[in-house]
Amino acid sequence: MTSLVDRYVFTALRRVPEKQRADIDRELRASIEDAVxxxxxxxxxxxxxxEATLLELGDPDRLxxxxxxxxxxxxxxxxxxxxxxxxxxxxxxxxxxVVIVLVVLRSLDAPSAGSVIGGMVSSVITVGVHIAxxxxxxxxxxxRTGVTAxxxxxxxxxxxxxxxxxxxxxxxxQLGAAIVWPVLMITALVLQQFTFGDEPVLAPANWSFWxxxxxxxxxxxxxxxxxxxxLGTWTHTxxxxxxxxxxxxxxxxxxxxxxxxxxxxxxxxxxxxxxxxLRWAGFGVVLTFAVFxxxxxxxxxxxxxxxxxxLPLKVPGTxx
Amino acid sequence: MVCDMTMDATLAGHLQELRRGTVxxxxxxxxxEPGYGYSLLEMLSAAGFEVEANTLYPLLRxxxxxxxxxxxxxxxxxxxxxxxxxxxxxxxxxxxxRTEWTRLDRAITDLDTPGSPR
Numbered sequence: 001m002t003s004l005v006d007r008y009v010f011t012a013l014r015r016v017p018e019k020q021r022a023d024i025d026r027e028l029r030a031s032i033e034d035a036v037x038x039x040x041x042x043x044x045x046x047x048x049x050x051e052a053t054l055l056e057l058g059d060p061d062r063l064x065x066x067x068x069x070x071x072x073x074x075x076x077x078x079x080x081x082x083x084x085x086x087x088x089x090x091x092x093x094x095x096x097x098v099v100i101v102l103v104v105l106r107s108l109d110a111p112s113a114g115s116v117i118g119g120m121v122s123s124v125i126t127v128g129v130h131i132a133x134x135x136x137x138x139x140x141x142x143x144r145t146g147v148t149a150x151x152x153x154x155x156x157x158x159x160x161x162x163x164x165x166x167x168x169x170x171x172x173x174q175l176g177a178a179i180v181w182p183v184l185m186i187t188a189l190v191l192q193q194f195t196f197g198d199e200p201v202l203a204p205a206n207w208s209f210w211x212x213x214x215x216x217x218x219x220x221x222x223x224x225x226x227x228x229x230x231l232g233t234w235t236h237t238x239x240x241x242x243x244x245x246x247x248x249x250x251x252x253x254x255x256x257x258x259x260x261x262x263x264x265x266x267x268x269x270x271x272x273x274x275x276x277x278l279r280w281a282g283f284g285v286v287l288t289f290a291v292f293x294x295x296x297x298x299x300x301x302x303x304x305x306x307x308x309x310x311l312p313l314k315v316p317g318t319x320x
Numbered sequence: 321m322v323c324d325m326t327m328d329a330t331l332a333g334h335l336q337e338l339r340r341g342t343v344x345x346x347x348x349x350x351x352x353e354p355g356y357g358y359s360l361l362e363m364l365s366a367a368g369f370e371v372e373a374n375t376l377y378p379l380l381r382x383x384x385x386x387x388x389x390x391x392x393x394x395x396x397x398x399x400x401x402x403x404x405x406x407x408x409x410x411x412x413x414x415x416x417x418r419t420e421w422t423r424l425d426r427a428i429t430d431l432d433t434p435g436s437p438r
Contacts, residue, residue: 020381026393027357027377027401030356030357030358030399030400031361031377034356034357035358038362057373058372058374062374063377063378066374066379067377067378067381069378069382
């Protein structure tokens with residue numbers, strides 16, 4: 001039968017690197033015996049002395065961690081901020097995008113409210129867990145290979161790393177988004193005609209004029225973003241150009257949707273309730289683009305007007 | 321008003337942080353005369369250092385791997401023991417740490433003395 005001391009020492013040694021085991025085994029046993037002897041000399045019975053000594057040494061797993069001098073954390077304070085930034089970005093921006101794409105693709109096979117909601121829930125969980133797991137796994141490996149935050153950034157932190165909070169003009173990120181978004185929309189518009197299922201989602205008759213027209217307007221939107229970025233400020237000219245572009249895009253879309261010429265009826269031809277679904281989809285498009293139109297025009301106009309009057313602009317996300 | 325238990329925990333945390341490095345200085349100083357784990361533990365607690373066995377034993381091995389302590393097994397007695405001794409390098413580092421300790425002590429005393437130049 002193994003004694004209490006054996007059980008303690010074995011448990012601690014299990015988690016210590018193998019080449020140190022023999023030496024730590026001898027040393028730890030000698031130290032325990034020394035302590036037990038001291039207690040026995042002071043008048044304690046032997047069994048009680050062993051128990052008290054081992055209790056004082058505490059959890060053998062923690063002792064093993066200290067012997068092995070290893071980090072008892074997955075991601076340390078050095079890399080944690082980078083981990084949190086990346087996780088926030090991926091979960092708040094990439095996750096919704098991926099989920100939307102997956103749900104659209106899946107609902108094209110079997111369009112029903114149940115399958116869309118079920119598909120959304122399962123994609124959020126699956127994709128979210130994958131993102132969280134792989135990011136954390138990579139950071140845990142980086143932590144153990146001695147990569148520092150400076151190493152990730154490509155140099156020690158300096159004043160150049162401070163973001164610019166210019167309320168004027170577009171930031172590089174905003175410019176990027178303003179260019180990527182039309183490109184994505186154009187791609188989606190072309191792909192829905194050929195790729196998803198047998199029938200296109202949007203009315204194919206509009207390829208004679210309206211869809212190419214919208215593609216041109218979206219391309220102009222990207223050019224407009226470049227122009228505003230280089231201008232570096234918001235003027236009334238910008239307000240006018242922005243309003244013209246927004247109207248040029250939203251008005252035809254709203255008109256097409258409200259006259260049932262936006263979606264392809266053949267795509268919605270899945271039996272009972274198809275007409276109803278088509279009407280609701282059309283209504284959704286009208287509402288979305290109407291809100292977008294008003295908000296977009298007003299937002300740019302307010303910015304330009306505040307700048308003209310010399311009023312301070314808000315710096316997004318700082319509360320200032 | 322912060323409740324007493326939180327205050328006790330706060331104090332315990334700060335005390336632990338303040339004492340963290342002192343065991344290293346004390347060990348390197350004491351081990352100019354060779355000693356083994358348990359003897360050092362006894363000596364340090366007798367001298368007023370609150371150190372636990374599960375901190376001290378791994379610490380000795382770490383200081384050895386850093387080259388500040390050297391070790392040797394003594395098998396002359398019935399119970400074989402691993403004896404540690406401060407190396408020259410360890411002594412040099414201990415000297416620097418003791419100087420730093422004195423400097424900090426003086427600096428804190430100066431801050432605490434009213435009317436002293438800051």
